[in-house]
Each structure stands twice: as structure tokens, then as C-alpha cells.
Amino acid sequence: MHVKKLSFAKSAVVLSVAALALTACGGSNNPTPEGSVDGGSGVAGTLTGGGSSAQETAMTAWIDGFKSVEAGATVQYNPVGSGSGREGLIAGQYMWAGSDAAMDDEEIESAKETCGPGGIVQLPAYISPIAVAYNLPGVEENLKMDAETVARVFAGDITNWNDEAIASQNEGVELPDQAITVVHRSDDSGTTENFTEYLEAAAGDAWGHEAEGAWPSEYQAENAQGNSGVVGLATQTEGAIVYAELSQIGSLGTVDVKVGDDYAAITPEAAAGAVENSPRVDEGSTTNLAVEIDRTSTESGTYPIVLVAYNIFCTTYEDQETVDLVKSFASYIVSEDGQATAGESAGSAPIAPATGEMSQAAIDEITVAE
The missing domain is CATH 3.40.190.10 (Periplasmic binding protein-like II)
Structure with missing residues (x-):
């Protein structure tokens, strides 16, 4: 042939x-x-x-x-x-x-x-590791969240940074009494598709959507185009949370996500x-x-949002x-x-x-x- x-x-x-x-x-x-x-x-x-x-x-x-x-x-x-x-x-x-x-x-x-x-x-x-990143001046250490908490934040169910769902996973961290501003992609993107794949697989009913490249219409919040756009908006917005490729996040803090019984920091090796x-x-x-990425892996040393x-x-x-x-x-x-x-x-x-x-x-x- x-x-x-x-x-x-x-x-x-x-x-x-x-x-x-x-x-x-x-x-x-x-x-x-x-x-x-x-x-x-x-x-x-x-x-x-x-x-x-x-x-x-x-x-x-x-x-x-x-x-x-x-x-x-x-x-x-x-x-x-x-x-x-x-x-x-x-x-x-x-x-x-x-x-x-x-x-x-x-x-x-x-x-x-x-x-x-x-x-x-x-x-x-x-x-490419995808970071869950935030703009919280004064919070120096990485915050910790399980998949359900991440999903509820981006779905708009958790609206304040000192909510008990976040505070209970971050003992000793002084979380501000401040509203959370969700920032997401406005364009259809592979980053969104992979992030929502993680939420669909790992967060269960807390997310409730199939993975797709376009952000769910009922969860619309602050948005911008491209990784650089959403990171730029989050960097300018105190209290913001965003998902973006690790290489783009600049000075924003990052969330350690729960994997098994531990929390995994975002590193190239873990991804x-x-x-x-x-x-x-x-x-x-x-x-x-x-x-087929195992978004629900309990394997130590792995980071599933990738x-x-x-x-x-x-x-x-x-x-x-x-x-x-x-x-x-x-x-x-x-x-x-x-x-x-x-x-x-x-x-x-x-x-x-x-x-x-x-x-x-x-x-x-x-x-x-x-």
C-alpha cells in the first residue's frame, strides 16, 4: 500500500x-x-x-x-x-x-x-501540570484542598476563604474573612477540559458536570482568554482563585490537592x-x-491535575x-x-x-x- x-x-x-x-x-x-x-x-x-x-x-x-x-x-x-x-x-x-x-x-x-x-x-x-492557584496576600504556605472542596469553590458553593471546608484542611493557617473570586477561561481550552476531567472523576456529585473544554454556563464567573489572561486577572484580584498551567502562574500561591491520605504539591515530577x-x-x-489519566489515584507522589x-x-x-x-x-x-x-x-x-x-x-x- x-x-x-x-x-x-x-x-x-x-x-x-x-x-x-x-x-x-x-x-x-x-x-x-x-x-x-x-x-x-x-x-x-x-x-x-x-x-x-x-x-x-x-x-x-x-x-x-x-x-x-x-x-x-x-x-x-x-x-x-x-x-x-x-x-x-x-x-x-x-x-x-x-x-x-x-x-x-x-x-x-x-x-x-x-x-x-x-x-x-x-x-x-x-x-503540563495544571495548578489551582490563588491570590491571598499574607498566606505564605500552600493551602490544602481535597477534590470536593476544589469543585465546590469553582461551582460557587463555597464563597468565602474562611469557610469551614477550607479551614478544616488548613489548621494553623489564618484564612481571611474574604470573598472568593472564581476566575475561569472564556475560551474553549484543553486546560479547562483536563481540569474538569479531574473534577468529574475525583469530586463526584460536588461537580456534577461532564468534562468539556468550555466552562459550564451555570458556573459563569470572572473570566479571560488563555492561560496568561486568567492568570493576569487573578493576579490583579485579591481573593481570586484560578486554574492554569503551572508555567504561567507567576507569583500566585498554589493548592496542594488531596491524593489518598496525603496532599500532593504540584511539581513536574509528581505530574x-x-x-x-x-x-x-x-x-x-x-x-x-x-x-487514560487516573484522576483518582491514591499513589503517593503523583499529582492528578495534569x-x-x-x-x-x-x-x-x-x-x-x-x-x-x-x-x-x-x-x-x-x-x-x-x-x-x-x-x-x-x-x-x-x-x-x-x-x-x-x-x-x-x-x-x-x-x-x-
Whole structure:
């Protein structure tokens, strides 16, 4: 079967990049291939993708790190949104997609027309902890809340900071007699979807809504667009509480959420642990590594309010040059260096070593279409 010839979006953001060196046989005295720098493998060509805007900062960091190795490669990434990225890969517009949500079974089946009978390689490559953050001058230590309390606050059932439901979990903390101002996203967002997934799964009847990207209309409060917008509003509003990606929260305080019998502080390591301890969507697949995050885990050291974004590739491409380029770039993204680079730039959590090993094994299965 032959893979569709891909057509590339003219609106893509074009960035010259270098690719991660592939492990090569032979001694270190081999000459550097034309078009690469020391340590490069000489891969060349153009790799075009699109999708998640949440990954945009990380993607820029990956591209900047990648270009220091391979001079003959060009990568284009268009941050058009997760759904458009997945649709573009399925349609043959993009060679890979970034997405805040994994492809579902129907999308995976549709992708086979472009990607070949093996379908897609789906890698959890970007992990972003979502903070429950607040603006309470004078409260120095992290506040503690269980899922039910978080849900009742954002639903408007708990309206004051010294409410007994909060005070009982924060003995010794002097909570102000001050109204709570809830701040939420005005736009449809992956951050909202992941936050409400946590509330739906962990808070039970205290939330009472299905997870979705749009904030529930009956819980409307103060709102703004994007992570930076809601954080900016919360920072200006004493008594505010907000949910946002950890890298965006600035000087706001953060809530430790209850996990099992303890309270988990928000850290990149705890967010990565939640992903590592979550079940795979398709345990029988060696290329679909999507996970179903366990929002109700009692595992110590895990933080359950987390966004996992994927990079999705085809299992087959039309020629060896493209295969080499795709595998090289994908390998860089999931490598220890690639994950560290994204973390420094975007504040994301690194994938666990075991996830990195499974991801590399999945990348190794990418081959030329027959």
C-alpha cells in the first residue's frame, strides 16, 4: 500500500531545524555527513506538522535544540489547534500532529488511509501540570484542598476563604474573612477540559458536570482568554482563585490537592508520575502509547491535575529520507535532552524514563511504505 503524498499548509510557521543524531555504526573517526554538524547524521528534507498551541513554546524549544545538530533539515509547525492538527494528519496535509487529546479509535482508523495499515505512532511527549492557584496576600504556605472542596469553590458553593471546608484542611493557617473570586477561561481550552476531567472523576456529585473544554454556563464567573489572561486577572484580584498551567502562574500561591491520605504539591515530577502510573488506552499496541489519566489515584507522589499532549506520527512514509527525518526529530522530542529543553522553556514535566523507552521503541517501528 502506498501512503498519500502529503501537501503542506502554506500558512505553517517555518523554522529551520537540526535533527537529533541517530546512533550510527562505526568509529568516531567517520567524517561528518554533508549538511550536518559534529554528531549529526546528515538527515535532510522538510518535515511539516501542525496542531496544539499549548505545545507551541515547547515545540519552539525542540526545534531550537534540534537545529544545532542537523543543518540539512527544515521543520514547519503550524499551531492551529489540536483538532485541526489531527484532521490535517488524517487528510495528508501534515506529516505529524501535536494534540492535547489523543486520537480516538475512529480517527486512528481514518488515519490508515494516509499512514498505511499500521496507522499512527502516538507519543505522550508534553506533560503540563495544571495548578489551582490563588491570590491571598499574607498566606505564605500552600493551602490544602481535597477534590470536593476544589469543585465546590469553582461551582460557587463555597464563597468565602474562611469557610469551614477550607479551614478544616488548613489548621494553623489564618484564612481571611474574604470573598472568593472564581476566575475561569472564556475560551474553549484543553486546560479547562483536563481540569474538569479531574473534577468529574475525583469530586463526584460536588461537580456534577461532564468534562468539556468550555466552562459550564451555570458556573459563569470572572473570566479571560488563555492561560496568561486568567492568570493576569487573578493576579490583579485579591481573593481570586484560578486554574492554569503551572508555567504561567507567576507569583500566585498554589493548592496542594488531596491524593489518598496525603496532599500532593504540584511539581513536574509528581505530574509525570501521574502519567506513568496511568493505564494505557490500548495495552496491546506497541505504537499507540496514549494514556487514560487516573484522576483518582491514591499513589503517593503523583499529582492528578495534569494535561498530557501528544505528538502523532504515521507508521509509514513514502521514502527512506522522510522516514529518517521523522524518526530523528521524534527521537529528539522524547529524549532526555529534548524533554529537558522543553521543561526549561515551557515549564513542562519530563516524561518518565520508562515512557521514553517505550516511545523510542514505537519510533523505531516507523518504516517505508510498501
